[in-house]
Amino acid sequence: MIYLILLSVPAAVLAWYLGSRFRGHWKQQRRRRLQAAPFPDAWRELLQQQFALYRKLPDRERRTLERHMQVFMAEKVFVGCNGMEINEHVKLLIAAQACILILNKATDYYPGFATILVYPETFVVPVTQRDGMVHSDMVSVRTGESWHRGPIVLAWDQVLQGARNDRDGHNVVMHEFAHKLDEENWQMDGLPILSDPQQYGPWKQVLTDAYQQLHRAMELDQPNVIDDYGATSPAEFFAVVTETFFEKPQQLQQQHPQLYDQFKRYYGSDPVQWVQRES
Ligand SMILES: [Zn+2]
Numbered sequence: 001m002i003y004l005i006l007l008s009v010p011a012a013v014l015a016w017y018l019g020s021r022f023r024g025h026w027k028q029q030r031r032r033r034l035q036a037a038p039f040p041d042a043w044r045e046l047l048q049q050q051f052a053l054y055r056k057l058p059d060r061e062r063r064t065l066e067r068h069m070q071v072f073m074a075e076k077v078f079v080g081c082n083g084m085e086i087n088e089h090v091k092l093l094i095a096a097q098a099c100i101l102i103l104n105k106a107t108d109y110y111p112g113f114a115t116i117l118v119y120p121e122t123f124v125v126p127v128t129q130r131d132g133m134v135h136s137d138m139v140s141v142r143t144g145e146s147w148h149r150g151p152i153v154l155a156w157d158q159v160l161q162g163a164r165n166d167r168d169g170h171n172v173v174m175h176e177f178a179h180k181l182d183e184e185n186w187q188m189d190g191l192p193i194l195s196d197p198q199q200y201g202p203w204k205q206v207l208t209d210a211y212q213q214l215h216r217a218m219e220l221d222q223p224n225v226i227d228d229y230g231a232t233s234p235a236e237f238f239a240v241v242t243e244t245f246f247e248k249p250q251q252l253q254q255q256h257p258q259l260y261d262q263f264k265r266y267y268g269s270d271p272v273q274w275v276q277r278e279s
Pocket of ligand 1: 175179236239
């Protein structure tokens with residue numbers, strides 16, 4: 001009996017190992033097929049008209065974005081809430097903005113969740129505030145939400161506005177998907193998985209300095225390209241700086257050159273080049 005148990009444990013481990021290798025291989029094959037599928041001209045036309053950042057991208061990066069979008073749209077599940085109709089337009093604009101973040105970085109396409117809930121406009125969620133023994137039930141108005149290891153929730157009017165205006169530093173899709181990148185190591189703390197282990201030291205140093213600088217700027221009422229909401233927590237700081245990096249790259253590079261360099265290394269993209277190319 002003991003021999004049977006001793007033999008069955010390695011057999012189970014081997015079966016699990018082979019199974020995961022096979023699933024990984026099958027997933028890569030399927031993704032390669034999706035990436036190779038033709039990207040319809042009508043989709044390109046829609047992106048040209050409604051996604052300002054797409055117009056700035058060099059051709060090579062546009063094609064890369066389109067390949068990522070094909071996988072993203074096939075793997076994520078879009079669910080309309082409060083009467084919101086899900087069509088190609090909705091999927092395309094969410095996919096395009098989410099995939100800008102992973103355009104030039106190694107990616108597993110936001111693993112750990114699949115569902116994207118879309119409301120027609122800003123939505124309210126019930127929240128309970130506790131102050132000692134006092135509990136207050138309130139509602140909070142949201143443009144987007146990212147649940148830990150769960151769905152992303154987006155307001156469609158904000159998705160549209162984010163796609164059309166790529167200079168105001170606000171983009172709800174980028175913000176919520178930055179949270180998803182942040183939690184790939186199971187913790188949402190402003191410290192995502194970095195490709196080079198040597199990078200963790202400089203990352204922590206530069207982001208901590210910039211986070212403290214933002215707090216000081218707010219106390220002294222001084223202007224800062226990073227939105228005040230970034231001062232809420234290190235996790236919000238990472239998401240807000242991501243929006244700034246893609247939407248106000250030149251200002252971010254001028255005010256916080258080291259921070260810009262850290263984000264450029266992390267995302268593998270250099271949005272200052274995209275803006276310079278356009279002007
Ligand atoms: Zn957030």
